[in-house]
Amino acid sequence: MTTSGRNVTLRHMRVFMEIVRQGNLQRASQALNITQSAVSKSLRELEQELGVVLLKRGRKGTTLTPAGEAFHEHAAQSLVTFSRAITAARDPGQEREVLRIGALPTVAGSVVPRAVAALKARRRDVGVQIMTGPYEFLAGLLRGGEQDFIVGGMIKRDNVGLSFEPLYEEEIVAVVHAAHPLCAEPAVTALGLSRYPIVVPPEGTTVRGLVDDYFLASGVGIGSDWTEALSDLFSRVYTRDQDAVWLAPRGTVEFDLDQGTLVRLPLHSRLLRVPVGVTFRTDTAFSPLGLAFLELLRGEVRLRVRADALIDDPS
Structure with missing residues (x-):
């Protein structure tokens, strides 16, 4: 039976996202401070409204179905957009563009800080969020729409939906x-x-x-x-x-x-x-702010490569 999805609410999406984040219904109920039966009921309503199974339950917890993976990707983006809308409505004078960068330790203490400083020198009105950690962790945030891109190396396994632009070695x-x-x-x-x-x-x-x-x-x-x-x-x-x-x-x-x-x-x-470069989602275009930062990042990389060449061959 085909359904319209008109009755899908933010509550449904938040419960679903928390189940995915926690890995099972019990931990999701604890994180949301609601009963496990309420979590189960919300998930059941969501799946009935969409007419698809989003999560499979097993002894080790829940896993996403192909339909669940597709819904998760877009639900994450929707929740981020909704959160920004609330912020804008409550304090429109304070809203500003925010660039969300995942930075591997390889670059978190070198080219990224200099590129951020160059960006802030041009645009003091923008915000920058830096998240560092293992590649798999950052890739999960990127797939969920919680990062704009990752700067650093790329692990070649499990990179479906992601693309890598090499910058330097x-x-x-x-x-x-x-x-x-x-x-x-x-x-x-x-x-x-x-x-x-x-x-x-x-x-x-x-x-x-x-x-x-x-x-x-x-x-x-x-x-x-x-x-x-x-x-x-x-x-x-x-x-x-x-x-x-x-x-x-x-x-x-x-x-x-x-x-x-x-x-x-x-x-x-x-x-x-x-190899060090930029990892980004293949289905999402860079924002103007993201493009501006990447151009500054490439400039910092060129300076770094040039300085390294002078050290290797001072003549």
Whole structure:
């Protein structure tokens, strides 16, 4: 039976979005502060009104059906638009454009802050929201309409509906504390690194794959003493306090290098380069504000690449 969907309300969409966010009806009811039966009733009404099944229930929670995935994508956009409409109505004089950027640690401390500063110098009336975290987390926000785009590397798995524009290649560097024994070495090799504790991202990440390839191509293993860490704070403190070597994109440790809390070892390899760019949804066009920021970002990237070239070849 085909239905019009005219009776779908914001309550239906909010309950549905919370079920998806929480993964099951019980946690959704707790988050919404309503009974589980009320959550179940709202979901049932929504599915009956649309004439489709949106969620499948199982022992491990709820999963989206293809119809549910399509509805989720557009429902997220609708709720964001509705929230902005309320803000505009309540305080029209204060409403302003907001750019929502997902920034991976690779760029959160380097090109993105400079591009944001350039944008704010031109448009002080706009707002900028920066969210950082693992790629999968940011990609989920992007798919849900809660981010405009992601700046950083791109994980090649599960990228349906997303597109990637490469901007430059970021070098993966080896950093240590200033008194580390390797600082006295004129050159650092994979064998030399393997003799010390290594801090690397977890398996499955782009950076970890490149690091593993580097050690494999060098004919040595990564060593027996290695620590996987997604936390930059942990990696930073551990490397500062131990004789460990942290292998990370340069942008991730740029602040530490500028402050002198960590130093870079003389390690260079074409294998240790990770592509950095912009990830965006293929079904959504950039706003004028987004386009303005991206142009400024590309300008910062050109300056960075030019400066790197001068360092590599000062002549």
